[in-house]
Amino acid sequence: MKTSANLPKLFVLGFFGLGIVGIVYNYFQPEPEANYAKVLMSELSNEAKDGQSLFDTNCAACHGKNASGTDKGPPLIHDIYNPGHHPDEAFYSAVANGVPQHHWPFGNMPKLGQVTPDEVAKIVSYVREIQLANGITYKPHKM
Structure with a gap:
């Protein structure tokens, strides 16, 4: 056969x-969307330079160098963190209280009791300046 x-x-x-x-x-x-941002840097103000040092010490382990993200935490250089969706107060609250997982699959963010409100102000200044250098500006939040 x-x-x-x-x-x-x-x-x-x-x-x-x-x-x-x-x-x-x-x-x-x-290609799947990368978890890590490609960050363009600009000249930082003195407050943002202080914020960068504080960010590197307290935040970079999860949020990455220049807030570009890691496998432990999201990039803050992402449009979802624009000031209209996550105002500065959201950063203060995240540091003081932690954040339950909501936008990303990284789990809950723990509170960072060792970071003072004055230090958060400098960190926010740093993040906002590099966001601006990367075209992330205020956009009204829509639900």
Whole structure:
């Protein structure tokens, strides 16, 4: 019987064909959004320079160098953190009280009791200046 003799060849061709289809399919899929921001830096004010040092000490372990994000915390250089959606008060509250997970899949943010409100002001200044350097400006929040 010729048909049964051709089954192994058909199986190999079918398997090979499915592999080619998979490769082509994956090639044309969009890249997933990166968790880490590419951050453009500008000259910082003195307050923002102080904020950068404080950020590096207290925030960068999760939010990354220059607030670019890590596998432990989101990038703050992201439009969702524009001042219209997350005003400065949100940063003060996050530091003082922590934040339950809501925008990102990183889990809850713990409160940072060691960071004073004066230090938060400097950190916010730093974050806002690098946000601005990256085109992140106030946009009204819409629900």
